[in-house]
Amino acid sequence: EVQLVESGGGLVQPGGSLRLSCAASGFTFSSNGMTWVRQAPGKGLDWVSIITGGGDNTYYADSVKGRFTMSRDNSKNTLYLQMNSLRAEDTAVYYCAKGGSAPSFWGKGTTVTVSS
Amino acid sequence: DIVMTQTPLSLSVTPGQPASISCKSSQSLLHSDGKTYLSWYLQKPGQPPQSLIYEVSNRFSGVPDRFSGSGSGTDFTLKISRVEAEDVGVYYCMQSVQLPRTFGPGTKVDIK
Numbered sequence: 001e002v003q004l005v006e007s008g009g010g011l012v013q014p015g016g017s018l019r020l021s022c023a024a025s026g027f028t029f030s031s032n033g034m035t036w037v038r039q040a041p042g043k044g045l046d047w048v049s050i051i052t053g054g055g056d057n058t059y060y061a062d063s064v065k066g067r068f069t070m071s072r073d074n075s076k077n078t079l080y081l082q083m084n085s086l087r088a089e090d091t092a093v094y095y096c097a098k099g100g101s102a103p104s105f106w107g108k109g110t111t112v113t114v115s116s
Numbered sequence: 117d118i119v120m121t122q123t124p125l126s127l128s129v130t131p132g133q134p135a136s137i138s139c140k141s142s143q144s145l146l147h148s149d150g151k152t153y154l155s156w157y158l159q160k161p162g163q164p165p166q167s168l169i170y171e172v173s174n175r176f177s178g179v180p181d182r183f184s185g186s187g188s189g190t191d192f193t194l195k196i197s198r199v200e201a202e203d204v205g206v207y208y209c210m211q212s213v214q215l216p217r218t219f220g221p222g223t224k225v226d227i228k
Binding site: 035037044045046047050059060061062095097101102103104105106107108109 | 153155157159164165166167170171176177206208210212215216217218219220221222
């Protein structure tokens with residue numbers, strides 16, 4: 001059974017940093033691209049970034065480029081999203097999803113709140 | 117960036133009746149590999165998204181066959197042959213032919 005469990009969310013001040021993690025199980029993690037998608041309160045889905053299976057290529061939305069870094073540790077079956085210089089508009093539920101093109105499975109999400 | 121639009125934005129359906137959602141893209145979603153990269157997702161109230169359809173018309177594993185997708189180029193449709201109470205939520209289309217990936221604004225479906 002595929003499982004994706006996000007963690008690391010919380011309350012952070014503007015300009016602060018957080019690192020999100022996504023623990024994967026139930027599939028061959030290293031063979032799959034992975035995606036982060038976020039959803040601001042009451043809003044729609046907003047694509048954030050993707051990473052290839054080997055971790056050698058990453059791509060970002062313009063809104064997070066230069067501030068967020070996506071990475072993975074295939075030995076630990078874990079995906080990461082390092083978020084720096086956080087802004088109020090980054091407040092959202094962050095979902096990791098299996099697949100770099102059309103995600104086939106989603107985690108339950110972790111909530112990030114950026115506020116002073 | 118490719119802009120995705122959906123109509124209607126809200127839909128109220130009688131159980132057992134069909135429903136249809138349209139999704140249009142600002143550019144063709146046909147890739148040079150011959151595949152068209154349009155997918156559909158459902159987010160039920162209080163839940164994460166769940167994957168329904170990929171490459172226009174292919175259902176993800178476990179998706180009931182009352183869900184079907186069609187279309188080509190820039191115009192796509194998700195159809196529910198007979199709506200059930202558990203189908204309520206917000207439906208999103210997404211393009212993955214190019215980066216950045218982009219989602220439609222969502223169509224909220226509820227039951228009459």
